[in-house]
Amino acid sequence: xxxxxxxxxxxxxxxxxxxxxxxxxxxxxxxxxxxxxxxxxxxxxxxxxxxxxxxxxxxxxxxxxxxxxxxxxxxxxxxxxxxxxxxxxxxxxxxxxxxxxxxxxxxxxxxxxxxxxxxxxxxxxxxxxxxxxxxxxxxxxxxxxxxxxxxxxxxxxxxxxxxxxxxxxxxxxxxxxxxxxxxxxxxxxxxxxxxxxxxxxxxxxxxxxxxxxxxxxxxxxxxxxxxxxxxxxxxxxxxxxxxxxx
Amino acid sequence: xxxxxxxxxxxxxxxxxxxxxxxxxxxxxxxxxxxxxxxxxxxxxxxxxxxxxxxxxxxxxxxxxxxxxxxxxxxxxxxxxxxxxxxxxxxxxxxxxxxxxxxxxxxxxxxxxxxxxxxxxxxxxxxxxxxxxxxxxxxxxxxxxxxxxxxxxxxxxxxxxxxxxxxxxxxxxxxxxxxxxxxxxxxxxxxxxxxxxxxxxxxxxxxxxxxxxxxxxxxxxxxxxxxxxxxxxxxxxxxxxxxxxxxxxxxxxxxxxx
Numbered sequence: 001x002x003x004x005x006x007x008x009x010x011x012x013x014x015x016x017x018x019x020x021x022x023x024x025x026x027x028x029x030x031x032x033x034x035x036x037x038x039x040x041x042x043x044x045x046x047x048x049x050x051x052x053x054x055x056x057x058x059x060x061x062x063x064x065x066x067x068x069x070x071x072x073x074x075x076x077x078x079x080x081x082x083x084x085x086x087x088x089x090x091x092x093x094x095x096x097x098x099x100x101x102x103x104x105x106x107x108x109x110x111x112x113x114x115x116x117x118x119x120x121x122x123x124x125x126x127x128x129x130x131x132x133x134x135x136x137x138x139x140x141x142x143x144x145x146x147x148x149x150x151x152x153x154x155x156x157x158x159x160x161x162x163x164x165x166x167x168x169x170x171x172x173x174x175x176x177x178x179x180x181x182x183x184x185x186x187x188x189x190x191x192x193x194x195x196x197x198x199x200x201x202x203x204x205x206x207x208x209x210x211x212x213x214x215x216x217x218x219x220x221x222x223x224x225x226x227x228x229x230x231x232x233x234x235x236x237x238x239x240x241x242x243x244x245x246x
Numbered sequence: 247x248x249x250x251x252x253x254x255x256x257x258x259x260x261x262x263x264x265x266x267x268x269x270x271x272x273x274x275x276x277x278x279x280x281x282x283x284x285x286x287x288x289x290x291x292x293x294x295x296x297x298x299x300x301x302x303x304x305x306x307x308x309x310x311x312x313x314x315x316x317x318x319x320x321x322x323x324x325x326x327x328x329x330x331x332x333x334x335x336x337x338x339x340x341x342x343x344x345x346x347x348x349x350x351x352x353x354x355x356x357x358x359x360x361x362x363x364x365x366x367x368x369x370x371x372x373x374x375x376x377x378x379x380x381x382x383x384x385x386x387x388x389x390x391x392x393x394x395x396x397x398x399x400x401x402x403x404x405x406x407x408x409x410x411x412x413x414x415x416x417x418x419x420x421x422x423x424x425x426x427x428x429x430x431x432x433x434x435x436x437x438x439x440x441x442x443x444x445x446x447x448x449x450x451x452x453x454x455x456x457x458x459x460x461x462x463x464x465x466x467x468x469x470x471x472x473x474x475x476x477x478x479x480x481x482x483x484x485x486x487x488x489x490x491x492x493x494x495x496x497x498x499x500x501x502x503x504x
Binding site: 143144150151152153154157161162165166168241242 | 298300317318319320322323324326328330332333334335336343344346347348375376377378391392395
């Protein structure tokens with residue numbers, strides 16, 4: 001903890017020094033305090049909360065859609081190797097294709113409105129989710145299935161009462177990661193042809209050469225992402241009370 | 247008297263034509279406590295998995311209640327060596343799960359489960375998560391869970407193998423008490439000769455791989471058995487006989503291979 005604080009302080013001091021000595025022109029590198037005050041203004045103006053709301057709703061819609069489709073596929077691929085063979089190869093190809101490569105196609109196909117933003121986030125998260133959730137389902141220990149068979153569960157009962165709860169914790173962790181990606185892809189989506197959102201706010205600041213606002217925008221996007229992750233980790237025990245806390 | 251479980255010429259071959267077990271002929275009688283001992287790797291766990299219907303023999307067949315054993319089910323309760331409580335269910339919910347699966351109404355499930363939790367002496371811990379229970383307590387839950395289905399036979403695969411000596415001894419006494427109370431046919435796999443003699447009506451000694459039956463030794467010690475039983479001369483004699491049979495099985499085998 002102490003070293004973390006020390007590292008941050010040294011970093012900020014070097015930054016401030018670079019600006020104060022004129023080593024870096026303020027138009028390109030604003031001072032830390034200038035960034036902080038720009039962030040303050042952004043928040044105080046209230047516009048930023050509209051942006052946050054716009055971005056967050058895109059993330060939630062796209063991520064919800066992605067999860068709703070990925071979950072059943074993952075349960076199929078995770079519980080049957082044959083289904084895995086059908087589902088995973090295609091997913092694997094898209095998974096390794098950068099999301100940015102799909103932006104032009106999305107615009108071509110569905111224009112520059114809300115659906116396009118949602119589509120980009122969806123593409124960025126869906127394929128990754130299928131693979132990660134499948135792994136989570138496959139990681140359910142064989143012993144649980146053996147026990148379930150000796151207890152006489154039907155296929156559906158075992159899926160509902162063993163596979164789903166046994167994989168839920170790993171799936172939750174994957175969702176935490178996936179939401180992080182969704183948050184970064186929303187910024188990407190909003191860089192092109194948007195009129196609201198935290199990504200759009202960055203582009204706007206760049207157009208008017210307000211470098212401090214660009215920095216402030218980056219800072220806030222990072223903080224919101226971090227906050228999301230921390231909150232999801234913090235409230236996990238609410239959903240999984242049976243896990244011993246370490 | 248016909249046997250409850252009848253093993254006929256069962257052989258289990260693994261990949262690469264490696265024979266892991268058999269051929270074996272063995273009858274498990276209604277109401278008896280049968281212990282299976284053998285050197286490690288002889289296939290005793292394989293045999294138990296076959297009896298449970300979790301694995302299928304390569305050759306031969308297993309008859310259960312006069313019909314070919316098709317697969318696992320609640321009529322054959324199994325307790326595994328590893329702790330197999332489902333961690334997201336409380337002790338009682340673990341026991342109630344199979345009852346719920348059979349379509350018993352919720353209240354009956356809970357009441358029944360509680361009865362078996364009480365039977366294995368876990369009454370105060372019925373709402374505890376498995377992660378907070380010791381290894382011995384988790385095995386008690388596993389026993390209660392198997393018994394709650396009112397199985398025709400209870401199959402136990404070195405259930406106390408991972409426990410410390412004191413806990414193991416306690417659980418052996420508990421198991422004797424439960425066996426006396428329920429009278430459920432039990433097959434108990436172990437590598438511990440003391441344990442086998444102390445618990446069983448009959449001890450089957452397997453050879454090293456491929457496991458075959460080397461000897462069957464009836465245990466004539468009267469029930470109820472107590473800690474004192476282990477101190478008597480009859481116990482020592484029987485234990486020595488089983489030990490000798492086991493040694494002989496290993497010795498004959500290694501000579502045969504030379």
